[in-house]
Amino acid sequence: RPIDELTIWDDAKAMLKKARAEGIETVHERLDQQTPHCKMCELGTSCRNCTMGPCRVSEKKPLGVCGADADVIVARNFGRFVAGGAAGHSDHGRDLIEVLEAIVEGETTDYKITEEGKLRTIAGEIGIETEGRTVKEVAHDVMDEFFADFGSRRKEVSFLARVPQKRKDVWAKLGMTPRGVDREIAEMMHRTHMGCDNDAPNTLIHAARTALADGWGGSMIGTELSDVIFGTPTPRMSTANLGVIKEDQVNILVHGHNPVVSEMILAAARDPQLVARAKELGASGINVAGLCCTGNELLMRQGIPMAGNHLMTELAIITGAVEAIVVDYQCIMPSLVQISGCYHTKFIDTANKARFTGGIHYDFQPATAMTQAKEIVSLAVEGFAQRDKGRVDIPCEPIDIMTGFSNEAVIAALGGSLDPLVQAIVAGDIRGAVGIVGCNNPKIKQDSLNVGLAKELIKRDILVIATGCVTTAAGKAGLLVPEAIEMAGPGLKKICGSLGIPPVLHYGSCVDNSRIMQLCAALANTLNVDISDLPVGASSPEWYSEKAAAIGLYAVASGIQTHLGHPPHILGSKTVTNLAVAGLEDLVGAAFFIEPDPVRTAEIFDERIKAKRKALGL
Ligand code: BF8
Ligand code: SF4
Numbered sequence: 278r279p280i281d282e283l284t285i286w287d288d289a290k291a292m293l294k295k296a297r298a299e300g301i302e303t304v305h306e307r308l309d310q311q312t313p314h315c316k317m318c319e320l321g322t323s324c325r326n327c328t329m330g331p332c333r334v335s336e337k338k339p340l341g342v343c344g345a346d347a348d349v350i351v352a353r354n355f356g357r358f359v360a361g362g363a364a365g366h367s368d369h370g371r372d373l374i375e376v377l378e379a380i381v382e383g384e385t386t387d388y389k390i391t392e393e394g395k396l397r398t399i400a401g402e403i404g405i406e407t408e409g410r411t412v413k414e415v416a417h418d419v420m421d422e423f424f425a426d427f428g429s430r431r432k433e434v435s436f437l438a439r440v441p442q443k444r445k446d447v448w449a450k451l452g453m454t455p456r457g458v459d460r461e462i463a464e465m466m467h468r469t470h471m472g473c474d475n476d477a478p479n480t481l482i483h484a485a486r487t488a489l490a491d492g493w494g495g496s497m498i499g500t501e502l503s504d505v506i507f508g509t510p511t512p513r514m515s516t517a518n519l520g521v522i523k524e525d526q527v528n529i530l531v532h533g534h535n536p537v538v539s540e541m542i543l544a545a546a547r548d549p550q551l552v553a554r555a556k557e558l559g560a561s562g563i564n565v566a567g568l569c570c571t572g573n574e575l576l577m578r579q580g581i582p583m584a585g586n587h588l589m590t591e592l593a594i595i596t597g598a599v600e601a602i603v604v605d606y607q608c609i610m611p612s613l614v615q616i617s618g619c620y621h622t623k624f625i626d627t628a629n630k631a632r633f634t635g636g637i638h639y640d641f642q643p644a645t646a647m648t649q650a651k652e653i654v655s656l657a658v659e660g661f662a663q664r665d666k667g668r669v670d671i672p673c674e675p676i677d678i679m680t681g682f683s684n685e686a687v688i689a690a691l692g693g694s695l696d697p698l699v700q701a702i703v704a705g706d707i708r709g710a711v712g713i714v715g716c717n718n719p720k721i722k723q724d725s726l727n728v729g730l731a732k733e734l735i736k737r738d739i740l741v742i743a744t745g746c747v748t749t750a751a752g753k754a755g756l757l758v759p760e761a762i763e764m765a766g767p768g769l770k771k772i773c774g775s776l777g778i779p780p781v782l783h784y785g786s787c788v789d790n791s792r793i794m795q796l797c798a799a800l801a802n803t804l805n806v807d808i809s810d811l812p813v814g815a816s817s818p819e820w821y822s823e824k825a826a827a828i829g830l831y832a833v834a835s836g837i838q839t840h841l842g843h844p845p846h847i848l849g850s851k852t853v854t855n856l857a858v859a860g861l862e863d864l865v866g867a868a869f870f871i872e873p874d875p876v877r878t879a880e881i882f883d884e885r886i887k888a889k890r891k892a893l894g895l
Contacts, residue, residue, distance in 0.1 A: 278305065284588065284723035286753060288519040291672035292592035299668075301619055303591050304610065308719045320849030321351040327471045334849075343471050351850035352477035353469040355826075356484040358845065360465040362827030363487050365607050366788055367427070367458045367495020368630075369535050373502035374423045376537055379643035380506070381416050387541065387646040390416060391508045395685075399501055403435040423498050427459045434458065434494040439798045443807040444836060447865060448489070453482055453834060455490035462487055477852045478860075485834040485865070492831030497791035503574065507540050510577035510683040510785065512690070512778070516675035517752035519589065521582035522598050524671055526564040527555045527661045529654065530584055530593055532613075533605035534786065536574035538627045538641050538650075539567070542603050543579060545650035555658045563658065568593060569608050570786035573748055576680050577785050583678070586724075586746035587821070588717040591616050597668035601657035605641075606631035608716075608822065621663040625653055678752035679759065682742075682782040684796050690776055695803055702812065703895055706768030709812030709886035710740040712784070712793045713747045714828060718821040718843075724750035726818035726842050729875030731756055735780040737883050738766035745787040746819075756781040790828050794835060804893070809836025809866030812889040814882045816840035818875065829869065836866045838885050840878050844871045 280293045283305050296303050317323040317333040324341055325331040332341030332350070340346055345353075379385040390396060390412055397407045397415060405418045426434045433454050437445060448454040455461055465487050468474035474483070504510070522528050529546060531539035545551065546563040555563050566584040567575050575581040584593045587608060593599060594616045601623040602613060614635040617624040626633045627641040627649075637656070639649050691697045701707040711734050717723050727750040731741045735756070743751045751757050755764075757779050762770040765780040773780050784792050793815075801808045815832040817825050819842055832839045847853045861868040872878045 278309065282722060283719070285725050285728065286518075286723065288672045289589060289592055289723060291670070292519065292595045295670055296592070296595050299595075299619070301595060301616060304588065304612065304719045307612070317849075319846055321354045321846035322347050322849035324350045324353070326353065326469065329471075345475065348477040348850045348852040349475050351847050351853045352480040353474075355845060355847050355853065356465050356469050356480050356487070358823050359484045359827050359830055360462045360487050362823035362825065363458070363491035363495065364462050365824050366491045366499065366827065367462070369606070369788060370495035370497075370499030370502070371427060372535055372537060373499050373506065374420055376506060376643050377416060377420045377502055381413055381420055385643040385646065388506055388643055390505060392505050395501070395509055396505045399505070402438050404438070423502070426457060426494055426498065428457045429460045431456050434490060436493045436497045439795055440493065441798060441801045441807055444801070444809070447807070447836075448834075451482055451864060453486045453489065455486050455494055458490045458494040461490040477850065478856060481853065481856055485830055488827045488830035489834050491827045492791060492794050492835065496788045497794070499788040500785070500791045503536050504683065507536055508578050509685050510681040511686045512679060512681040513580040515576055515580045515582055515678050515680055517583040517678050517749050518673055518675055519584060519593060519596060520671060520673040520675035521566045521584050522593065522596050522671050523564045524598055524669060525561045527560045527562070527658050528599045529563065529565045529657045530568050530599055530602045531565060531571050531575065532568040532590060532602055532609055534570040534574075534607045534788065535605045536571060536578070537643075537646075538603065538605045539571040539575050540579075541646045541650035542653060543575060543581060545647065545654040548651060548654070551651065551654050551658055554655070555661065558658065558661045560658075560661050563654065570745060570788070571605060573745065573786040573789070576748070577683070577783070577789075578681075580680065582675060583749050583752065586717055586749040588719065588723045589749070594620060594622050596671050597665065598671055600660040600664070601625055601653070603627065603653055604631070604633075607824070609633070620668065621660055621665065623656055623660055625656065676753055676755065678757040678783070679779050680757070680783040682778075682784050684792055684799070687782075690778065695799060699800065699803055701768075701772045705890075705895065706738065706772045707740050708738045708768065708890065709814070709882075710742060711814040711816055711882055712742045712744065712790065713751075713816045713818065714744045714787065714790055715817035715820040715825040716746045716822055718819045721819045721842060724753070724819070726873070726875050727751070728754040728756070730816060730818050730878055731781055732764060733875055733879035734882065735761075735765040735769055737879060738768040739882065739886060740769060741781040742784045742793055743781050744784050744789050744793070748783050751781045751783070757783055787824060787828065794831070797835070797837065806893070807836055807866065810889065810893060812886040812893070814838045814840065814885060816878065816882075818842035818878070833861055833867045833869060834865050838867045838882075839869050840882070841869055841871050842873055
């Protein structure tokens with residue numbers, strides 16, 4: 278396909294041209310090789326769950342060897358897909374509990390409890406005594422409580438304390454209340470074994486329960502403990518696009534999701550000895566820039582620059598100016614090892630659960646984190662001498678962005694409570710809000726929908742909250758700076774203008790979608806309504822991953838209408854598809870809608886927001 282059809286960005290186009298000139302294959306060429314995809318897999322009607330199969334069901338052959346029909350097979354496949362996403366987020370959350378454990382047990386001094394106040398607030402919310410107790414005592418109990426949230430012995434995960442009672446009643450009635458994070462994921466694997474849950478709607482209810490265990494369990498724990506350990510984000514300025522890579526510096530890209538590794542890399546990169554060594558080798562300093570969600574984590578808390586989102590990860594290396602790419606887990610294309618091999622770039626993986634053949638491996642542990650981080654940064658610094666200056670091409674100047682909108686920061690900006698936001702919604706200056714979240718997908722022109730939808734919504738006085746890979750897209754489009762109010766409708770322009778904030782707020786990584794859930798729950802509690810009564814929506818226009826499916830499903834199950842730019846692999850079952858796009862509305866007060874056009878998507882959100890406002894008497 279011609280490069281102009283692949284992306285809306287000039288920096289991406291320049292690097293795709295360079296890749297083609299240098300004979301380097303990217304995600305786009307590999308997609309072309311894989312197209313057309315298997316139709317059965319696209320429809321979700323192929324099953325490999327046992328060795329009586331694999332089976333592919335169709336009108337001609339409607340049953341698998343065991344007798345499973347298309348509904349059962351599609352529901353099982355989708356259930357496992359969601360479980361994969363919930364597992365990713367939640368295992369990330371568990372890693373934060375383990376870091377907290379290492380702090381409490383005195384195994385590490387590299388990590389600390391930075392936000393004692395937040396730790397005590399969380400403890401109070403989940404029923405842990407804080408009065409007259411030391412921070413370590415409280416942290417110990419929080420750690421135990423969160424570890425227990427992953428197990429089997431609970432009626433509900435701890436953070437359900439945040440959920441409006443009306444919503445909890447909906448879940449209880451449907452058997453959708455998430456009990457333990459690992460339990461729901463394991464039960465999904467059990468249910469989808471041959472000969473278990475052979476009733477598609479029943480499987481989907483459990484898929485929703487699994488997703489809720491992610492959104493209100495694993496992800497929420499991940500976000501909250503990251504704040505406790507690394508600090509609650511506050512508004513700050515930074516920059517984005519490939520221009521953040523610096524020709525005269527040692528460039529280290531952090532990629533993946535968990536701040537546990539990337540925070541330490543950033544701290545090590547500020548070590549005076551390493552900086553001095555970089556200077557000895559002719560660099561002016563050490564530059565740490567972010568990719569994807571671990572980039573978002575560091576951007577929110579430390580203001581590091583963002584080199585790019587999912588489809589920029591290969592292209593960042595192709596600048597030829599990256600000494601090292603340091604990864605933890607999730608969304609790291611294995612092709613990055615191959616592309617690093619075409620340059621002097623060192624590919625360094627840091628998690629035993631996410632190793633890459635051909636990468637340099639560190640078994641990163643809390644007890645040795647800073648020592649390991651310094652070794653990694655040192656590898657990058659020494660690599661500067663091997664850079665081939667003739668192959669360096671940094672295609673643009675960076676663009677300014679504003680970041681750091683945690684709920685705490687928003688409430689502080691509003692003067693201490695959500696009331697001014699509620700008043701702005703009541704007055705109609707802010708008609709509603711939509712979270713645009715998730716990924717890039719090479720099947721879609723990169724960021725065309727992410728940016729297109731954000732622009733259409735703010736025009737209509739609908740506040741946009743961005744997380745994950747949508748962040749860099751919104752940033753590059755100039756939407757994450759206060760001046761972007763010029764692209765917004767009059768009400769949003771007035772409110773954001775008076776607060777000095779952009780009409781698109783960066784709320785963090787994908788795990789941080791839990792911040793949006795918490796905000797919705799707080800708004801619903803303030804108004805004494807259910808989340809499904811709020812004039813809000815969610816969208817993942819260019820999603821690709823299992824995690825995005827889990828996020829979409831927990832949003833819907835929490836009562837938030839959710840848009841997807843393209844369908845998951847469920848269209849082979851009418852029962853499953855109808856449930857997803859309609860039936861769920863009756864059950865949980867929200868459903869998915871699939872729409873590839875951003876203008877039409879904004880219209881659909883607009884209609885829904887109008888109806889919700891009317892029902893609230895606004
Ligand atoms: O968790 S948005 S491509 S990086 S899955 Fe991945 Fe999608 Fe990016 Fe973050 Ni989220
Ligand atoms: Fe085929 Fe049933 Fe086995 Fe799936 S579980 S592979 S449909 S026999």
